[in-house]
Amino acid sequence: MELKLVPLEVPEGGNLILGQTHFIKTVEDVYEAIVNTVPQMKFGVAFNEASGPCLTRVDGNDDTLKALAQKNASALAAGHVFVVVMKEGYPINVLGRIKDVPEVCSIFCATANPVQAIVAESEQGRGVLGVIDGFPPKGVETAEDADKRRAFLRMIGYKR
Numbered sequence: 001m002e003l004k005l006v007p008l009e010v011p012e013g014g015n016l017i018l019g020q021t022h023f024i025k026t027v028e029d030v031y032e033a034i035v036n037t038v039p040q041m042k043f044g045v046a047f048n049e050a051s052g053p054c055l056t057r058v059d060g061n062d063d064t065l066k067a068l069a070q071k072n073a074s075a076l077a078a079g080h081v082f083v084v085v086m087k088e089g090y091p092i093n094v095l096g097r098i099k100d101v102p103e104v105c106s107i108f109c110a111t112a113n114p115v116q117a118i119v120a121e122s123e124q125g126r127g128v129l130g131v132i133d134g135f136p137p138k139g140v141e142t143a144e145d146a147d148k149r150r151a152f153l154r155m156i157g158y159k160r
């Protein structure tokens with residue numbers, strides 16, 4: 001077995017979700033979960049089949065983001081994973097609905113940070129083990145930092 005780091009491309013000003021799933025209808029069901037939750041969100045979703053024709057299935061409502069989702073899924077080259085890239089919305093808006101899609105098994109990350117997937121490769125194929133999401137901590141939050149965090153959450157409307 002060989003371990004590889006696969007950098008994933010996050011769209012400028014956007015976000016990425018990486019998850020594991022198990023069925024060909026994932027690409028359609030994730031599409032519906034997103035448009036039924038945040039209709040104005042622009043996104044692309046790609047899913048790698050792990051049996052049959054073993055194709056990367058792609059859908060979305062923005063051609064550039066569809067191409068980026070496909071590029072990321074193809075770079076991973078691991079079966080039963082999906083990638084969503086999005087703009088004009090945030091993972092927090094759709095993550096619960098995506099997790100509720102019956103064939104979705106788990107989510108590795110939802111991020112706007114630089115992200116690398118840790119991929120294991122064997123004679124059979126490839127699998128995602130986890131991710132490196134963003135950068136390491138620079139210290140521990142102080143009382144002043146906590147006040148800034150609370151103020152920011154209220155400023156953007158996530159807390160009252």
